[in-house]
Amino acid sequence: MQSPIGKILIVDDDPIQRRLLQEAVKKFGHRSKVAENGAEAVAVMTGPEAADIDLIILDMVMPELDGIGVLTELRRRKIGTPVIVQTAHGGIDAVVTAMNAGAQDFVVKPVGAERLDVSIRNLLKVSALEGEITRFRKQASGTLTFDDIITRSPAMERVINLGRRAASSNIPILIEGESGVGKELIASAIQGSSERKSRPLVTVNCGAIPDNLVESILFGHEKGAFTGAVDKHVGKFQEAHGGTLFLDEVGELPSDVQVKLLRALQEGEIDPIGARRPVKVDFRLISATNRRLVDQVKEGVFREDLYYRLNVFPIWIPPLRDRLEDIPVLTRHFLTRFAAEEGKPQVSGIAPDALDLLQSYRWPGNIRQLENTVFRAVVLCDGPALTVDDFPQVAASVDKIVPSHSLPHAAPSEPVMRTDPLPEVRETTSVPAAATPAPAYTPPPPSPDAFRHAAPFGFMRSLDNEGHVRKLEAMEEELIRLAIDHxxxxxxxxxxxxxxxxxxxxRKLKDYGLDEGTPNGKEDAA
Known part of the structure; x- marks a missing residue:
């Protein structure tokens, strides 16, 4: 049986028919929700649960609001969830009416299990591919919004809520998070949700530009400004005029360029190399980093005044290991896309134990790594669903597979010890602190399960699985592992x-058994 890859809304006024459809949908490997009439179905699709519904099986003949009425209302509200209409009367007129009203497929009662399964799988595939194409188009045109971001995680919902607020102003934004968590996607959504959505979004990876070319690429140069400047070059700031400039890995900028960036932010003008006078620019700046800028400030690598100019509205994106709820929906998304790209339409699901495996892995490369892992699995897969055997590298790295039904739906609170100083402004991306502390407050004891999950990025657990303080040796080993990875x-x-x-x-690596495979010569070769 395949893993649940979609949630289906079953709409039928006949309780026996609802039960039969529920059992069939469960057998196919999907989750379901039922509505007893058309009005209830419309209420579900216009409420908070709508985002979780991937497909609707809709009865045509119901009292009060029938199937055509539901389709008409969904179309009026611009709800594009695919619909399979079912009825006991399969005349051509009924089919034409249902299709014209917005249905994607039509089945006649009693529908065979195989026919229904094929219809569901095809519509889910088409819907996922249409969504992917829409996202690509929107991202290319600068109109991607937060509604286009795939997530089921409360932690990411907080990120999205912050992003929506930031999009309504021109406030400078600093997006922090590990590599591969989707910082550029959030930047695109902010741009697409702002008043500048029709203007350009110019992305610059500061870490990929040679130091001697950074200033020219960002600020531009005049013809003859230096040896090799045979033509005038318009910099990224001018390209972003009227729109948004996204500086990825902003912590990699050389110190002299940091000065010019600070002036651009303060004065709204830049100095192209060789230009006689400054050039006014109107841009919205979004910066991103996978490093802790506050540490770079303390080390003297990054300007403190620039740091506070960039860090006006910080948004921290949690790593994938802290939002396991996103793994099933992201896996399905990537699976559908790569199965279509690779010409493997038969690969339509993932086995439950394979999904448990993916949710038990820590994903140091985050969503980018998950995407590439699913890509490889689709290429390897010869059957109708991805199995554990299609993820050999992940399986080799997981000591124990945790069943998905035992995983939490939201990241639990647990006592943690931060390994780096936390900037005061970082609290905007976490649970707000109380305005006035309550000295007499005694926190309730945490549940036993609260100690069994990994701490968020930048934190270390101070308590073990039983709620006792961890040993110094265990914490030292974890800190060394973290530092080697970082x-x-x-x-x-x-x-x-x-x-x-x-x-x-x-010596400590040897004591803790970490010396095997350690690239101890890497820094000398760099």
Whole structure:
């Protein structure tokens, strides 16, 4: 049986027919919700549950509001969820009427299980591909909105709510989060939800530009300004005039360019290389980083005044391991897309144990890694559904698979210890603190399950699974692992940041069994 890959709304006034359809939908590997009449169906599709409904099976003949009435109301409200209409009367007139009203398929009662399964799978595939094409078009045209972001996570809903608020103004935004969490997607949604949505969104990866070309690429240059400047070049700031400039990995900017960026933000003008006078620019700035800018400020790598100019409205995107609810829906999304691209229409689902495997993995590369992993699995798959065997690299990295039904629906609160100073403004992306502390308040004891989940990005757990303080050795080992991962195995840098010598670091690696496969020569070759 395939894993649940869609939620289907069953609308029928006959309780026996509803039960039969529920059992069939469950057998096909999907979840279901029932509505006893047309009015109830419209209420579901216009309420908060609508975002979770992927398909509707709709009876044509019902008292009060019939199937045609429901279709008409859905079309009026511009709700594009695919609909399969079913009726006991399969005349050509009924089919034409239903299709003209907005139905995508038509089945006659009693419908065979195989016929219904094929119809559901085809419509879910088409819907997912249409959604993907729409997202690509919107992102290319700068009209992508937060409604186009695929998520089922409360943590991401908070991010989206912050993004919606930020989009209504020209406030500078700093998006923080690990590589691959979707920072550029959030930036695109902010642009597409703002008044500048019809204007350009110019993206610059600051970490991919050689230091000697950064200033020219960002601010432009005049003809003859330096050797090799045979033509005038318009910089990214001028390209973004009237629109939005997205500076990805802004922490990689050289110090001299940071000065010019600060002036552009303060004065609204830039100085192209070789230009006789400044050029006025109107732009909205969104910055992003996978590093902690506050640490770079303390190290003297990043200007403090620029940091506070960029960090006016911070948005932190949690890593994928802290929003496991998104893994099933993202997996289905990628599966549908790659099955179509690779010419494998028979691959239409994922086995339950394979989905449990994906939800048990920590995903250091986040959504980008999940996307590539599903791509590889689709290429390997020879059957109708992805199995554990199609994810050999993930399976080799997971010690124990946790069944998905035992996973929490939202990230639990747990005592954590932050490994870096937290900027005061960061609280806007987390649960707001109380305006006035209550000294007499005694927090309730956490549930036993609260200690069994990974801490958020940038934090370390201070308590073990039983709620006791963790041993120093365990925390030291975790901190060393984190540092090696954070600094990409550059051991000189790891030792420097941990405040210990390299020989001490290698001794600890050996003590904790971390020395096998450690790229201890990487920093010397860099």
């Amino acid at each position: 600094y990409s195995g550059r051991m000189t840098e790891v030792a420097k940041r941990l405040g210990i010598g390299r020989s001490t670091l290698y």
